[in-house]
Structure formats: structure tokens, C-alpha cells
Amino acid sequence: MGIVIREFGPRTGAAFYLASVLLGFLTAPNKFYVISFSAMGLYILGTEALYRLMAGWPSGLQKTWIFTALRYALFNLMYLPVTAGFWHLLFAASPSPLLWAAVILAGQAGLWLYDRAYLYAQRHIWGRFRKYFI
Secondary structure (H helix, E strand, O other), rough: OOOHHHHOOHHHHHHHHHHHHHHHHHOOHHHHHHHHHHHHHHHHHHHHHHHHHHHOOOOOOOOHHHHHHHHHHHHHHHHHHHHHHHHHHHOOOOOOOHHHHHHHHHHHHHHHHHHHHHHHHOOOOOOHHHHOOO
């Protein structure tokens, strides 16, 4: 979806996102996968919107650090409430503080890996294969 946003703009990217989520709910037998896919798609929409918004900021700012902090804030705005809600759906007991901290840290590590893979695919892989598709 990030490629659609970068190539065709945020409106087309949002339409592609909505179409893929709706198609996923209609065709996928396991809706949990569609929910996780749609959450990460929403994260990509948010980060691409942040990137476009910050492109107009003055160049003297530490944009990389601000962008990273805003990406993690966006992720945690979605991740923490969903994690708390799913925990009570899956388990009867409340989590211990140590286990809760481990789940939160695992999510941050997962986001870091996801972001690295996403940025690598956008910069290096798509740059090489773009001429074959567009």
C-alpha cells in the first residue's frame, strides 16, 4: 500500500487501503488476519501522511527524530488499546506487570523490524523493480 501512496498519492492509497480491507473481510476465512493487516495498513497510511506533512517543515529541525517519535506514537496509539482489549478476550486472568511489559517491548521490537523492512523495500527493492511495473 505504501507503494500505491508514493506512486499515485494519498487519496488513491486510501482508496486502495479501503478496497483491500473490504475485500479481505469478504474473502478471508480468518478475520483476525484481516484485522492485523488493516491495522498495519492504517499505520502505513499514517506514516506516509506524516512524511508528506513534515516535508513542508523548515529544514533546520531534527526531522528524522521527530518523524521516528511520531511513528512510534502512532503505532502505540493503536497497539496498546488493542493489546489490552485482546488480552481480556483471550485470557481470563489479568497479566502480570512483567508480562505486560514484555508484550509492550515485543511490540516495539516488532515495529522496529517492520519499519526497517518497509523502508528497505521502499528504497531499494521498489527502486529496482519500478521500471518493470510502471
